[in-house]
Amino acid sequence: MKRLLALALLLLSFIAVAPAAAAPPQSYFYPFVNPYEATVMELPKEFEVRLPDKVPIYEFVVRPFPKREIPEVFWYENGLICSLVYQDHKAPLVFLVAGSGSRFDVPRMLKLQKVLYQAGFHVISVTSPTHMDFVVNAASGLPGIATDDAKDLYRVMDLAYQKVRDRVDVSYFLLAGYSLGGFDAAFVAKLDDQQHRFNFRRVLLINPPICLYDSVSALDRLLVDNVPGGMDNFDNWFRGVFSQTMHLAEAWEPGGLSGESMYRTYKRMQPSESNLAALIGLTARMNAADMIFTADVMNGGGYIVPRNVRLTSTTSLTRYAIVAYKTSFVDYFEQWLFPHYQKMEPGLTREDLLRRETLRALEGYLKGSKKFGLIHNEDDIILVSGDIEYLERVFGDRAWIFPSGGHMGNMFHPDVVSAITGFLKGKEE
Amino acid sequence: MKKHADHMPCSMSRVKGKGNPIMAKGAGLRLLMLVLIGLSLSACSTAPRVTGPVEPPLRRYEDFVKPGQPNMLDVKDSVEGFNRGSYRFNYYFDEYFYLPVVRGYEFIMPNYLEGRVSDAIDNMGEIRNLTNNLLQFNLKAAGITVSRFVINSTIGVGGLWDQARKMGLKRQTEDFGITLGHYGTGSGTYLMLPVLGASNVRDTTGLVADLATSNYLGPVAWINDSTFTYAYSGIYAVDRRHRTPFRYRQTGSPFEYELIRTLYTMKRDFDIEQSKEKR
Numbered sequence: 001m002k003r004l005l006a007l008a009l010l011l012l013s014f015i016a017v018a019p020a021a022a023a024p025p026q027s028y029f030y031p032f033v034n035p036y037e038a039t040v041m042e043l044p045k046e047f048e049v050r051l052p053d054k055v056p057i058y059e060f061v062v063r064p065f066p067k068r069e070i071p072e073v074f075w076y077e078n079g080l081i082c083s084l085v086y087q088d089h090k091a092p093l094v095f096l097v098a099g100s101g102s103r104f105d106v107p108r109m110l111k112l113q114k115v116l117y118q119a120g121f122h123v124i125s126v127t128s129p130t131h132m133d134f135v136v137n138a139a140s141g142l143p144g145i146a147t148d149d150a151k152d153l154y155r156v157m158d159l160a161y162q163k164v165r166d167r168v169d170v171s172y173f174l175l176a177g178y179s180l181g182g183f184d185a186a187f188v189a190k191l192d193d194q195q196h197r198f199n200f201r202r203v204l205l206i207n208p209p210i211c212l213y214d215s216v217s218a219l220d221r222l223l224v225d226n227v228p229g230g231m232d233n234f235d236n237w238f239r240g241v242f243s244q245t246m247h248l249a250e251a252w253e254p255g256g257l258s259g260e261s262m263y264r265t266y267k268r269m270q271p272s273e274s275n276l277a278a279l280i281g282l283t284a285r286m287n288a289a290d291m292i293f294t295a296d297v298m299n300g301g302g303y304i305v306p307r308n309v310r311l312t313s314t315t316s317l318t319r320y321a322i323v324a325y326k327t328s329f330v331d332y333f334e335q336w337l338f339p340h341y342q343k344m345e346p347g348l349t350r351e352d353l354l355r356r357e358t359l360r361a362l363e364g365y366l367k368g369s370k371k372f373g374l375i376h377n378e379d380d381i382i383l384v385s386g387d388i389e390y391l392e393r394v395f396g397d398r399a400w401i402f403p404s405g406g407h408m409g410n411m412f413h414p415d416v417v418s419a420i421t422g423f424l425k426g427k428e429e
Numbered sequence: 430m431k432k433h434a435d436h437m438p439c440s441m442s443r444v445k446g447k448g449n450p451i452m453a454k455g456a457g458l459r460l461l462m463l464v465l466i467g468l469s470l471s472a473c474s475t476a477p478r479v480t481g482p483v484e485p486p487l488r489r490y491e492d493f494v495k496p497g498q499p500n501m502l503d504v505k506d507s508v509e510g511f512n513r514g515s516y517r518f519n520y521y522f523d524e525y526f527y528l529p530v531v532r533g534y535e536f537i538m539p540n541y542l543e544g545r546v547s548d549a550i551d552n553m554g555e556i557r558n559l560t561n562n563l564l565q566f567n568l569k570a571a572g573i574t575v576s577r578f579v580i581n582s583t584i585g586v587g588g589l590w591d592q593a594r595k596m597g598l599k600r601q602t603e604d605f606g607i608t609l610g611h612y613g614t615g616s617g618t619y620l621m622l623p624v625l626g627a628s629n630v631r632d633t634t635g636l637v638a639d640l641a642t643s644n645y646l647g648p649v650a651w652i653n654d655s656t657f658t659y660a661y662s663g664i665y666a667v668d669r670r671h672r673t674p675f676r677y678r679q680t681g682s683p684f685e686y687e688l689i690r691t692l693y694t695m696k697r698d699f700d701i702e703q704s705k706e707k708r
Contacts, residue, residue: 103681294683305486306477314513314514317684317687322494322500
């Protein structure tokens with residue numbers, strides 16, 4: 001079924017691509033021309049790089065705030081888990097930062113670990129500062145401002161390395177991240193230039209946003225604009241998508257229910273573009289809602305949770321969930337994050353705070369330092385027009401821009417993989 | 430590490446010790462007792478504890494949801510305190526007992542043999558599909574089920590190979606929860622069963638009825654030997670978890686309980702709709 005689908009898509013893309021095929025000079029060929037499809041669909045196996053089945057991996061826990069009392073409602077949280085993939089000889093170590101709302105062990109991270117292991121690196125994988133595990137265990141305040149998230153990340157990276165330094169022989173350090181993780185990496189590198197714990201030799205940004213605020217607004221609009229009849233009609237739309245999915249997933253056993261498995265099942269069919277776009281937007285909205293609620297509880301409430309109440313393991317969270325899923329990152333920024341920062345730093349303007357959320361603020365630094373590299377796609381859905389030209393200008397010959405691939409859909413294409421490993425190894429020339 | 434009992438919901442620590450989802454004789458009754466005791470003792474509060482003068486939050490529920498406006502996340506859940514405790518218990522049960530056993534099984538067994546076990550278990554479970562298709566007067570599906578059972582038990586060597594599927598006879602999965610829904614029984618309140626996971630009053634009733642059928646007509650009745658009964662129950666439980674990809678906390682969401690509740694309810698509604706369309 002999947003093969004058939006891949007084949008059908010391949011044929012379709014031939015038809016669609018044929019007239020324009022002369023334009024890109026590269027031999028790079030990518031089967032999905034629609035960026036939403038590219039973002040959601042798995043790359044057919046034939047197009048993917050070969051990876052080892054298993055790599056030596058060690059999981060461990062760090063606690064940046066050992067005295068922190070974790071609220072009872074998060075009874076399953078007990079320190080921030082990180083992982084180390086290790087070589088049995090001296091090698092460079094890559095710190096890998098996950099994308100927005102992702103843990104250190106989501107499928108994409110596991111695959112990237114294999115890519116880097118195969119290229120001869122040790123890898124320490126770190127959960128995104130926007131994931132609830134990070135917010136509960138490692139965030140120093142409200143998450144969402146890149147400069148401050150970078151400080152929390154840097155603290156975690158430092159502790160993580162302390163935990164495993166006896167297990168690995170490290171020649172030097174590198175830093176990489178994808179999506180929001182790539183964005184974070186730039187700010188962490190800046191911090192490292194002041195504190196010099198790692199002295200990263202190279203820093204790779206894979207499909208990062210340029211301006212976080214613009215990217216998350218664009219993602220949220222994918223949801224709001226593509227649910228037919230607007231968000232008041234969300235339930236009906238979702239039920240439709242759900243039953244459409246179920247029809248195709250007859251093999252589903254009751255009890256095998258999770259957002260993850262549903263998303264994966266959905267990937268196997270060929271849904272309409274607006275449904276795909278809405279689904280991408282929904283994933284982003286849910287990630288944001290999870291982060292915002294968690295951050296609110298950890299910081300004493302007031303935004304979604306009332307102040308002066310303690311949520312326990314049996315407290316009903318349904319009403320908070322409903323409100324949280326109606327809250328976008330933009331709402332959170334305008335109504336909660338900005339006033340919160342303004343209280344701490346009187347005189348701070350909205351523009352000042354937004355400047356901490358954009359790579360443009362680091363322009364001179366990124367341009368001047370040879371250690372930065374960038375991988376991106378022309379049709380990435382988190383960028384707005386003009387962004388690609390800007391990135392080419394800033395990163396120059398250290399930018400690898402692919403003509404298609406959507407938001408990270410092509411990450412495990414052999415050409416992209418060799419760009420990743422080539423840059424980190426320092427052999428791109 | 431804390432003992433399991435510490436993690437049980439407030440009402441459950443008194444009825445612990447039924448760790449295994451044993452499908453043996455009387456297990457259905459025991460299960461029902463367990464649930465009833467659990468429910469009757471359920472006194473966990475679903476309201477947050479107040480620690481000072483409560484200030485309403487900036488984004489209030491009342492401002493976003495008009496009264497009477499339905500929301501997917503709102504599922505009837507009258508014993509939510511118990512359910513949440515049960516969900517927490519299941520997390521630890523999974524982590525420290527169920528999954529380690531399943532991992533051991535997966536380590537010992539070659540993948541090919543795991544598939545044979547699953548097929549054999551499915552074949553023995555056809556009795557449930559037969560009775561429920563008959564109860565829904567879906568004679569075609571009942572016929573397919575009988576053919577499948579005969580083919581798989583003979584050509585498929587006691588059910589080890591699902592030969593019938595290769596002949597185009599698809600498994601006609603039904604259970605008594607769907608049968609009840611088929612005839613218009615409402616789902617009742619949502620239930621998170623200890624060990625067994627997401628359910629509701631209708632589906633739990635169905636589960637007990639299906640267990641009783643299995644006890645009197647199914648594999649347990651064919652071979653009247655307690656060793657077989659325990660072996661079958663044990664393998665059934667391990668195979669079931671082995672085939673269920675769900676892992677607790679995999680969503681990475683503080684609202685995982687709500688998400689499971691909504692998706693389970695939607696899935697069962699969908700199954701019941703399908704059973705009506707089939708006829």
